[in-house]
Amino acid sequence: MKRILPITNAVIAVVSGLIVLFGYFFPGLLSGIQSVLISWAIIIAAFALLVGVFNLVMVHWKKTGTEGSNSIYSIVLLISLFITIIVAGLSGPTGSWTLWIFNNFQVPIEVSLLAVLAIVLLYAGARLLSRKPKWYTILFLITVLLVLVGSAPLFLAGESAPLSALRIWLSQVPAIAGARGLLLGVALGTVATGIRILIGIDRPYGG
Amino acid sequence: MAPVISTVQDYLAFLFVLLCLGLFLFFLYFGRNLPKVNLRNIEAFRRFKREVDLAVEAGKRLHISLGRGSINELPGGAAFVGLTILDRCARAASNSDQPPMATTGDGVLTILSQDTLQSTYHSLGTEQHYDPTNVRLTGLTPLSYAAGALPTIRDEDISANFLAGHFGAEIALLAEAGARSQSLTVAGTDAIPAQAVLYATADETLLGEELYAAGAYLGAGPAHLACLRMQDIVRWFLVALIIFGAILKLLGILS
Numbered sequence: 001m002k003r004i005l006p007i008t009n010a011v012i013a014v015v016s017g018l019i020v021l022f023g024y025f026f027p028g029l030l031s032g033i034q035s036v037l038i039s040w041a042i043i044i045a046a047f048a049l050l051v052g053v054f055n056l057v058m059v060h061w062k063k064t065g066t067e068g069s070n071s072i073y074s075i076v077l078l079i080s081l082f083i084t085i086i087v088a089g090l091s092g093p094t095g096s097w098t099l100w101i102f103n104n105f106q107v108p109i110e111v112s113l114l115a116v117l118a119i120v121l122l123y124a125g126a127r128l129l130s131r132k133p134k135w136y137t138i139l140f141l142i143t144v145l146l147v148l149v150g151s152a153p154l155f156l157a158g159e160s161a162p163l164s165a166l167r168i169w170l171s172q173v174p175a176i177a178g179a180r181g182l183l184l185g186v187a188l189g190t191v192a193t194g195i196r197i198l199i200g201i202d203r204p205y206g207g
Numbered sequence: 208m209a210p211v212i213s214t215v216q217d218y219l220a221f222l223f224v225l226l227c228l229g230l231f232l233f234f235l236y237f238g239r240n241l242p243k244v245n246l247r248n249i250e251a252f253r254r255f256k257r258e259v260d261l262a263v264e265a266g267k268r269l270h271i272s273l274g275r276g277s278i279n280e281l282p283g284g285a286a287f288v289g290l291t292i293l294d295r296c297a298r299a300a301s302n303s304d305q306p307p308m309a310t311t312g313d314g315v316l317t318i319l320s321q322d323t324l325q326s327t328y329h330s331l332g333t334e335q336h337y338d339p340t341n342v343r344l345t346g347l348t349p350l351s352y353a354a355g356a357l358p359t360i361r362d363e364d365i366s367a368n369f370l371a372g373h374f375g376a377e378i379a380l381l382a383e384a385g386a387r388s389q390s391l392t393v394a395g396t397d398a399i400p401a402q403a404v405l406y407a408t409a410d411e412t413l414l415g416e417e418l419y420a421a422g423a424y425l426g427a428g429p430a431h432l433a434c435l436r437m438q439d440i441v442r443w444f445l446v447a448l449i450i451f452g453a454i455l456k457l458l459g460i461l462s
Binding site: 021024025026027038041042044045046048049050051052053055056058059062070073106109110113114116117120121123124125128131140179181182183184185186188189190191192193194195196197199201202203204205 | 217218220221224227228231277279281284285287288290291311313314315317318319321322323326339340342343344345347348350351353354358362376377379380382383397399402404406407408410414415416417418419420428430431434435437438441442445
């Protein structure tokens with residue numbers, strides 16, 4: 001049984017993957033079974049989310065038993081999680097109480113984190129030269145500054161037409177060319193990873 | 208006309224996948240008879256491998272963050288690379304008392320990470336190292352995921368972080384937490400804006416296809432080397448095709 005199960009897993013994964021892939025190339029032939037398999041995958045993903053939330057509870061339940069000041073955060077998380085589940089269960093995902101929790105807790109916290117993110121990026125940019133003293137770091141920083149200055153009106157001078165034109169050129173010519181080169185590499189890497197999984201060489205499912 | 212073009216595009220895409228598959232199988236089965244692959248030096252992998260060895264000696268942990276790319280969508284490719292890295296890290300740290308930790312932002316990735324760790328420990332005969340809570344779903348939105356992963360980097364005695372998967376700008380928070388806890392942060396992602404952010408924040412950044420070469424650099428087997436050879440050939444083929452198209456357009460033959 002210990003040997004049969006991994007092989008069965010691999011066969012199911014490979015056959016399902018090939019059907020879904022061929023469904024994209026030959027829509028008339030396999031689109032029916034392809035959409036069935038994708039809808040199953042969506043249901044399984046939803047169930048996996050529940051397993052993930054259970055994992056979150058387990059991790060923080062374990063942390064509440066440990067000594068130290070950080071366990072209070074795990075207690076707060078668990079209480080918040082259960083209150084949210086109860087409220088969302090009773091009032092529905094778009095109910096007024098659920099939206100109240102969303103608008104008064106989640107949105108302000110995430111907006112605050114976005115503000116922290118802006119400061120982190122500014123700080124990282126400022127110390128970049130000391131961390132990576134290379135010529136392309138200088139080029140990176142000059143480009144960032146030019147795009148920033150070209151995006152906002154200058155103090156007392158208003159918007160500068162040449163800087164604005166330079167920003168547009170930088171973002172539409174060299175940046176797009178570089179991004180396309182990177183995307184080409186990402187696309188090829190994704191195809192290679194997909195091929196390894198589709199023919200069962202990489203088995204991230206315990207096969 | 209449009210349906211005909213669409214059908215032709217479908218067949219071309221199918222041929223492209225067949226070309227990739229054919230080259231991959233050729234290099235996989237006949238690669239031994241070909242000259243050995245010389246992998247160019249990528250500083251990120253060199254430093255990470257060194258840090259893995261040091262972590263095992265010092266009894267510290269490795270942290271692999273797999274991002275929040277769902278495997279039902281395109282970003283899943285980068286997440287699968289993250290799973291390969293997790294497997295290699297678990298193998299490298301199998302002698303250590305501190306097994307690696309993984310954080311994810313997707314339910315399916317959480318299960319796959321647990322499964323990867325369990326399979327790895329099972330194949331090594333060290334099942335006692337497996338603890339399902341070493342894989343953590345830290346959040347489902349980008350910022351909640353990052354916020355949830357920060358305590359892992361800060362509190363779990365982490366020596367090196369490998370961020371491999373689909374991320375957005377929130378990856379800066381993880382890289383900054385790594386810098387503050389004085390642990391090495393190596394990161395690669397499929398998202399272009401996040402790569403720019405990583406250049407400014409991470410110790411070592413994997414750009415473009417470098418992330419997908421992780422398996423080959425971390426010794427995941429001949430299939431990963433065969434994939435690199437296949438990618439190199441197809442890349443030159445595509446570059447030639449793009450230049451040919453540009454010349455045709457310059458001459459006014461293509462509209």
